Each structure stands twice: as structure tokens, then as C-alpha cells.
Amino acid sequence: MLETNTAQADRAAYADTAFSNGYEFTQGTGYVLPEYPFVAPPELASGEVRRYPIVIVGGGITGLSLACALAQLGVQALLLDEDNTVGVKGASSRGICYAQKTLEIFKRLGVYPRIARKGVQWSVGRTFAGSDEVYSFDLRQQQTHSLSEEPPFINIQQFYIEGFLVEQIQALNAARPCIDIRWNNRITGFEQNGELATLSITTPAGDYRLQAEHVIDCTGSRSPFRAWCKAPVTAKKGDDRWCIADVRFKDHPPVERHTWIEAPFNENRAVWQHLMADGVWRIDYQMAPNCDPEQVSREDVVRARLNAQFGRELADGECDIVWVGPYAYRSECLDELRHGRVFFVGDSAHVVSPFGARGGNSGVQDADNLAWKLAAVVQGRAGPALLDSYNQERHEAAQHNVLVTNRTARFLRPADGAERLFRTAALGLAKQHPFARQLVNTGRMSSPNTYSRSLVCDKTGGTATQNVSFRWADGQPGELIDLLCWADGRLLLLVFGELAPGVAKRLQTLTAQTGICCVQVAAPRQMPQALEHVVDHGGRLQATCGAEATGWTLIRPDSYVACRGGRIDGRLVRAISRALGLEGIAP
Amino acid sequence: MKSALNFQDADAFYECLLDAHQGLEREQSELLNARLILVLANQLGDTALLKSCIAAARAGTPG
Numbered sequence: 001m002l003e004t005n006t007a008q009a010d011r012a013a014y015a016d017t018a019f020s021n022g023y024e025f026t027q028g029t030g031y032v033l034p035e036y037p038f039v040a041p042p043e044l045a046s047g048e049v050r051r052y053p054i055v056i057v058g059g060g061i062t063g064l065s066l067a068c069a070l071a072q073l074g075v076q077a078l079l080l081d082e083d084n085t086v087g088v089k090g091a092s093s094r095g096i097c098y099a100q101k102t103l104e105i106f107k108r109l110g111v112y113p114r115i116a117r118k119g120v121q122w123s124v125g126r127t128f129a130g131s132d133e134v135y136s137f138d139l140r141q142q143q144t145h146s147l148s149e150e151p152p153f154i155n156i157q158q159f160y161i162e163g164f165l166v167e168q169i170q171a172l173n174a175a176r177p178c179i180d181i182r183w184n185n186r187i188t189g190f191e192q193n194g195e196l197a198t199l200s201i202t203t204p205a206g207d208y209r210l211q212a213e214h215v216i217d218c219t220g221s222r223s224p225f226r227a228w229c230k231a232p233v234t235a236k237k238g239d240d241r242w243c244i245a246d247v248r249f250k251d252h253p254p255v256e257r258h259t260w261i262e263a264p265f266n267e268n269r270a271v272w273q274h275l276m277a278d279g280v281w282r283i284d285y286q287m288a289p290n291c292d293p294e295q296v297s298r299e300d301v302v303r304a305r306l307n308a309q310f311g312r313e314l315a316d317g318e319c320d321i322v323w324v325g326p327y328a329y330r331s332e333c334l335d336e337l338r339h340g341r342v343f344f345v346g347d348s349a350h351v352v353s354p355f356g357a358r359g360g361n362s363g364v365q366d367a368d369n370l371a372w373k374l375a376a377v378v379q380g381r382a383g384p385a386l387l388d389s390y391n392q393e394r395h396e397a398a399q400h401n402v403l404v405t406n407r408t409a410r411f412l413r414p415a416d417g418a419e420r421l422f423r424t425a426a427l428g429l430a431k432q433h434p435f436a437r438q439l440v441n442t443g444r445m446s447s448p449n450t451y452s453r454s455l456v457c458d459k460t461g462g463t464a465t466q467n468v469s470f471r472w473a474d475g476q477p478g479e480l481i482d483l484l485c486w487a488d489g490r491l492l493l494l495v496f497g498e499l500a501p502g503v504a505k506r507l508q509t510l511t512a513q514t515g516i517c518c519v520q521v522a523a524p525r526q527m528p529q530a531l532e533h534v535v536d537h538g539g540r541l542q543a544t545c546g547a548e549a550t551g552w553t554l555i556r557p558d559s560y561v562a563c564r565g566g567r568i569d570g571r572l573v574r575a576i577s578r579a580l581g582l583e584g585i586a587p
Numbered sequence: 588m589k590s591a592l593n594f595q596d597a598d599a600f601y602e603c604l605l606d607a608h609q610g611l612e613r614e615q616s617e618l619l620n621a622r623l624i625l626v627l628a629n630q631l632g633d634t635a636l637l638k639s640c641i642a643a644a645r646a647g648t649p650g
Contacts, residue, residue, distance in 0.1 A: 418621075425621035435629045 014184065014204035031322065033085045034163050038184040041201075043208040052078050053378050055199065055212035057187055057225075059086065061095065061158055062346030062363035063218030064165035067179045068109045069371030071172040073489040073557075075378060077179055078210075080201065082186040086166060087159035095158040095360030096276045099446040102361045103150040104467045104559065105368045108481050110172075111164040112150070118277050119156030125257040127442050130264055134430040135437040139445065147544050148466035149479050153445070155276040158360060187219075190228040197341040214374060214387075215342045218367075221332070223348035229339035235332040236406065239289040240353075240413040243296045246323040247306065248280050259442040261412065261427065265308040270412050270442075280322055283309070284354075286412065293326035329353035329409060331402045337391040343370060350398035355408035355443030358401040362446070366394045372557035375489050376580060381515060386581030389456040397449035404444050411441035451560065456579050458563035465559050468540035470521070473533055480541065480559065483534070487517040489557050491579055495530070495568070496521045496542055497550035503568055504529045510568070514576050516554075523549075554579060588639040 043050060054070065056063045059081030067079045087094070098106070098115070106112040127135040139152035169179050188207070189200030197215045201208055217225040226233065255275055263271040272284035285305055287296050295301060302324050307313055332351040337344045346363030370390045376382035414420040429436035448464035451457050465480060472478045483492055493516055495507065504520075507530065511518045520530035521541050536542055545553035547564060554562045554575055563575035577583040594600055607623075608616050628637055 421617055421621050422625070425618060425625055428618075429622055429625055433626075436625060439625065 014186075014202065031087070031157070031159065033087045033159060034166075035084050036166070036181070036183045038084055038204055039182070040205040041182055041185065041203065041208060043210065044203070044206045047208075049198075049209050049211060051196070051211040052076075052213070054078070054214045054216065054374060055080065055197075055210070056216040056218055057199075058082075058218035058220060058348070059162070059166075059181065059183075060218060060220060060346070060363075061162055061165075061360055062367050063216070064162055064169070065105065065109065065364045066216060066218065066345065066367035066371050067181070068111070068165050068169050068172070069368060070375060071169050071176075071178040072109065073372065073375040074176060074178060075375045078212075079179055079181045080185040080187065080199075081181065081183055084183040086162035095357070096155050096274060096282055097357035097360075097446075098154050098156065098161070098364075099357060099361045100148050100150050100152055100466070101446075101448040101464060102364045103154060104148065104481065105364055106161070107150065107467065108484060108559075109165070109168060111161065111168050114164045115154060115156055115161060118160055119154035120255065120275050120277060121151045121154055122255055122257060122275065123152050124255075125259070125442075127440055128258065128260045129262050129427045129430075129440075130268075132431055134261075134427060135440050135442075147468050147540050149469055150467055153357075155274060157276055157278075157280070160277060187224065190215075190225065192229075192340050192342065194340070213341065214378075216370065216374075217342055217344050217348045218346050218363075219348050221347040221351045223344070225339075225342055225344065225348065226334070229342055231339050231344070232335045233332050234335060235330065237330045238328070238353075238409055238413065240329050240409060241287040241289055241291050241293070241296075241326065242329065243285050243287055243291075243293075243302070243326045244324065245283045245285070245302045245306070245321060246276075246280050247283060248278065248320040248322055250318045252279055253281065261423075261440065261442065263309075265311075266305065271309070287326070289413075291326075297324045297326045299324065331406055331409075333395075333398050333402050337366075337395050337398070338388065343387075343390060345370060345394075349394070350402065352401050352405040353409050355405050355412075356445045357443075358405055358446045362394075362397060362401055362449075365397070365449070366390075368558050369394055372489050373581075379489075381490070381580065383581035383583075386456060389454050389581065392454045393449075393451040393457075393462075396451060396453050400449055401446075408441045408443050456562065456581055457560070458575055458578070460564040461554070461561040463546070463561050465544045465555060465561060467559070468544045469538065470541050471535040471537045473528070473535070475535075478534060480544070480555075483517075483519060484555070484557060484559060487557065491516040491557070491562065491576060492555045493518040493552060493572075493576075494521050494541065494545060494547070494555065495519070495552045496536075496545075496547045497523065498526055499529045506568055510573070514573075516576060588636060588643060 054077035056067055056077055056079040059079055063079060067077060070077045103112060106115055123139040125137050126133055173179060185201050185203050187199055188202050191198050197212045199210055199212060217223055253273065258273040260271040262268040266285050269286035274282045276282060299321055302321060306319060330351060331353060334344055334349050337349045345366045347359065352358050373386045373390060377384060377387055411423060414423045426436055426439040430440050451462035454462055467479050467481045469477055469479050495518065499520065507518050520528050520533040521536050522528040522533055524535060524537050545561065547553045548566060551564060551566045552572060553564050556562050556579060562579035565571055607619060611619060631637055
């Protein structure tokens with residue numbers, strides 16, 4: 001029996017999670033999701049209003065990534081989730097496509113091997129107009145993807161990753177208790193002053209309140225914090241309507257991403273065909289703008305579309321419909337991602353149309369950006385100004401994602417008149433002329449954002465590194481992520497080439513004084529002078545850092561470059577302070 | 588953007604352009620123009636130059 005607070009005895013039963021994002025018309029057999037037990041929070045018995053340094057609201061992919069990153073860094077946090085599972089009950093499809101940068105983050109968090117085993121790798125995409133192929137790409141041959149140890153993309157249902165993150169947090173907790181995940185804890189009220197936020201929470205066993213020094217809003221696109229903080233939003237709503245069908249095939253289509261701009265089997269509207277784990281394929285159909293969402297999501301209507309696409313009657317055993325849901329694309333971006341004590345992360349901060357998989361991927365990258373900064377500030381290693389750089393960096397990223405996805409949306413649903421005319425022109429030319437293929441925009445795949453406005457990054461920095469391989473001093477293979485994990489939330493200074501006389505000693509003093517980690521990167525056959533050194537046997541470390549043969553690169557725990565330089569001098573010392581929000585960050 | 592003359596033979600270009608449109612319906616003509624713009628734009632390539640060309644054309648358009 002649940003514990004009941006007497007003052008709450010007559011309260012209404014804990015309401016089920018409300019559907020959101022138009023999931024109310026979903027159909028299909030669905031997925032079986034894990035369930036986690038509700039444990040009555042200690043505040044219900046004590047009545048005490050406790051104070052927590054960090055409270056994460058929302059246990060989706062963003063909130064769980066953040067919690068897992070904090071657990072790894074040994075930071076205490078509370079995570080509140082409104083239901084008792086990952087995914088959304090009755091609607092467990094959502095994100096499917098995880099980009100290299102995100103996979104690198106998952107590797108650092110320790111969940112990558114499970115994702116790689118469960119998910120599906122792909123790199124080839126093909127685009128069709130009518131029955132002609134107009135464009136294809138192989139991401140493995142593109143330079144930006146060529147250095148990392150991780151593949152360009154892995155496709156997997158979002159709830160699997162969320163489940164892996166929950167279990168990883170539990171495993172980390174077993175070694176060092178850090179994250180208190182409270183299932184079935186829903187926020188009902190919020191207020192804040194300059195120092196603290198106060199949250200009101202309802203649970204199946206009663207209500208309570210708590211205080212938080214930092215609130216991380218990971219509640220998604222229907223965030224209540226937007227209204228509570230009166231956060232201005234720049235939004236654009238299109239009339240483009242789509243219907244998703246997740247389908248399990250007995251004989252599956254090729255392991256490639258296929259997109260049709262004008263699909264003959266869908267009244268010349270667009271169709272997406274993408275794969276994920278368990279032999280399930282996501283097929284997105286563009287619908288007429290005035291379509292009835294309930295009608296287009298009906299199972300028999302979906303089956304008729306599938307039969308048209310595959311050119312024959314598909315029997316029940318040949319394809320199972322796992323999940324169907326309609327939705328409308330929109331783009332929204334908060335003008336500021338921080339409001340007082342509240343940080344908006346993931347969909348609560350920005351919503352984009354799904355082209356290029358920029359939603360879930362940017363949510364995880366938001367979380368990774370904020371996690372080490374929170375850790376450094378609450379552990380007293382960084383200045384409070386570091387937290388403001390979250391908005392500077394991730395707002396720039398969000399704006400870029402909005403720009404890129406809006407361009408795709410415009411190509412896929414051109415206005416009548418000149419917009420459609422130019423699309424017809426581009427498609428016609430693309431069949432004969434390679435240059436025009438670049439105009440055919442079926443989504444520009446998520447890639448790491450560059451931070452040009454960040455006050456904690458130098459103008460030589462703000463760029464992402466890739467997880468490249470090298471050799472440890474003993475010849476064993478290593479990866480940049482190993483170095484970042486070894487640095488454990490501290491800045492990592494890579495010094496390339498042979499060190500001039502006296503420099504090794506100076507570096508020793510510097511690392512002792514600033515608490516950063518320093519590693520010498522030697523070229524093959526070079527004699528290292530520093531105790532900690534690695535061998536850049538393929539030249540990849542130097543390439544991904546953009547470093548000179550004898551220069552240095554200061555890398556943050558999120559694998560971004562803070563600053564690059566040549567000599568070990570005062571500029572490096574200032575770059576370290578600046579990267580931690582300690583000084584030198586006047587605009 | 589060049590405002591001064593750059594054509595090797597302006598009259599010949601103009602004639603060639605009109606000839607290409609000969610016998611086309613209005614819609615076909617519009618499509619030809621759109622294709623031509625994309626082909627020519629790729630010859631220029633430079634983002635700032637293309638922007639100023641578009642702005643110059645738009646500035647002389649009523650409405």
C-alpha cells in the first residue's frame with residue numbers, strides 16, 4: 001500500500017500522463033516499456049522543504065543524459081519524472097537517428113556499446129523524385145566524419161537509449177550514490193528569486209515542495225517552465241502535415257535511408273524511409289495540409305499506403321504495424337535558454353522539424369554542454385559566469401538548427417508559385433548536373449555546432465573535436481575519449497611535439513596551480529619529455545585539434561576546443577581562466 | 588557585383604535568350620528561366636556576389 005499523507009488523504013488520484021505532441025491518435029501494437037518503482041520521497045513523511053543544488057525535471061533522453069554525465073563526475077542531483085517509464089506511454093516512437101557527436105557522448109557516458117549492439121548502422125542515403133534517383137550520399141566518405149572512431153549514425157528507438165541511461169545511472173550510483181531518480185513525481189508549481197527556485201511536486205502518495213539552486217528543465221516541447229518563467233519564444237508554425245508509421249517487415253528493404261521528394265505512391269508528396277532496431281522501419285508520409293489526422297493514422301489507411309508503396313498486397317505476417325502517429329512540424333526557439341535559476345535544455349528550449357535528426361541530437365549535446373559546467377561550478381572549480389556560456393553556445397546551436405531545418409521544410413513544402421517553380425527546376429537539373437543535387441534539400445544531417453559567440457571560448461576555439469585514436473606510451477591503442485574520462489571534468493591540455501628545455505617543468509607548475517590535466521602528444525619516433533604522453537601515430541589528434549606541430553590545444557570536458565596556441569605563455573594561462581569563467585570574459 | 592559592361596557580345600546573348608524562349612508556353616518559359624538562373628548562379632558561386640545580384644534585381648521590381 002502506498003504511504004499516504006493524512007493531509008492529502010482526500011486528494012484526487014495521481015493522474016495518468018497526458019498525451020502530448022498529437023500522440024492522441026496513435027495506433028499500432030506498440031512497444032513493451034520498462035517500468036520503474038515509485039518510492040515515496042522522504043519529504044512526504046518529514047514535511048521538510050529540503051534544498052538541492054541541482055534538480056533535473058524530466059527523464060527523457062536529455063534529462064537522463066545530463067543526469068548520467070553528472071553521476072560520472074560525482075555530482076549530486078535529483079531527477080524528477082512524471083511517469084514511471086522511459087518513452088511516452090502509448091506513444092513510444094520518437095527519435096531514431098543518433099549522430100556521431102552524440103554517439104561520442106554516449107561512449108563517454110558508458111552506454112555506447114549497448115547502443116551499437118542494439119542499433120543499426122547506416123551511411124548511405126538516396127533521394128528520389130518520381131521513380132528517378134536524383135541524389136545519393138555516403139557519409140563515410142565525407143571529411144567531417146572520417147576521423148572519429150564512431151560511425152556517422154546509428155539508428156535506434158529513443159526509449160532503448162533512455163533505458164540504457166537509467167541502468168547506467170543505477171550502476172554509477174551503486175559505486176557512488178549521486179542521482180536520486182524519482183519516478184511519478186510531477187511538477188505542479190514553481191517560483192524563484194535570485195538565489196533559489198521552489199518547486200511544488202505531486203506524487204501518488206502526496207504532495208511536497210523543495211528548493212533548488214539550479215533547475216534543469218528537460219520536460220520537452222510542452223514545458224510548463226516556459227510560462228512560469230515568461231520565457232519569450234520565437235516560433236513558426238507551418239501547415240505541413242505528416243504521418244509516421246513504424247513497421248516491422250519480414251523481408252526488409254535495403255539498409256539505407258531513402259527519401260522521395262515526389263513519391264508516385266503518395267500522391268506526389270514526400271516519403272521518408274528509415275530503419276531502426278528490431279527490424280523496424282520508420283516510414284514518414286507527407287500528407288495534404290488539410291488532412292484529418294485521425295483518418296490518416298487509421299491502421300487500414302496506413303496499410304493501403306504501404307501496399308501502394310511496395311506495389312503489392314502485404315499480408316499480416318509480412319509487415320506488422322508497430323506504431324502510427326500523425327504530426328505537424330513547427331519550429332520554436334527560446335530567446336534565452338537561461339532564466340534565473342532555470343536552464344532550458346533539449347525540446348523545452350527548442351523544437352525543430354525532424355529533418356536531419358537535429359532534435360534529439362541537439363538535446364543530448366545541450367545536456368553534455370551544461371553537465372561539466374554545472375559540475376565545475378558546484379564543485380567550486382569554476383566561476384558562475386561559466387553557466388551563462390550555456391546560453392551563448394547552445395542558443396547559437398539552436399538558432400542554426402532552426403535555420404537549417406526551416407530551409408529543408410521550405411524545399412519539401414514549397415509555396416505555390418515561384419517556390420514550387422524553383423524546386424521543379426532544381427529537381428530537373430539534378431538528374432543531369434551534379435551541382436544541382438546540392439540544391440535538393442531532404443535534410444542536412446546533424447553535425448557538431450560551432451560556438452562563435454561564446455565568452456568562454458577564444459576565437460581559435462569553439463569547435464568540436466572528434467574521438468580519434470592514438471597510441472598510449474606503452475603502444476596500446478587509445479582514444480581521445482579515454483583522455484577526457486581520465487581528466488574527469490577538468491580541462492585537458494594537449495601539447496604537441498617536443499618540448500623546449502624547461503617547458504616540461506613549467507607545465508608541471510601550471511597543472512598543479514590550475515588543476516588542469518596535461519598530456520604531451522609526441523609524433524612517432526619523437527622523444528617525449530613529459531611523464532604523461534601519448535603517441536599520435538596516425539596524426540589524427542593533431543588533425544582534429546587543428547594544432548600546429550609544436551602548439552597546444554586546450555580541450556573542454558565536452559570535447560570542444562576552448563583555445564589553441566603556440567608557445568606555453570601567459571596567453572595559455574588566461575585561456576584556462578577564461579574557459580572556466582574565472583576571468584577575462586568581459587564581452 | 589559588376590554594373591559595368593562585361594558581356595563579350597550583349598546583343599548576341601540577348602538574341603540567344605529570346606530564341607530559347609521561342610515557341611514556349613508561359614509556364615514552360617518560366618521553368619526555363621528558373622533553370623537558367625540556377626545554372627548561371629552556379630557559374631558565379633560566390634555567396635556575397637549572388638546576394639548582391641538578387642538584391643539588385645529585386646530593387647528594380649515593382650511591388
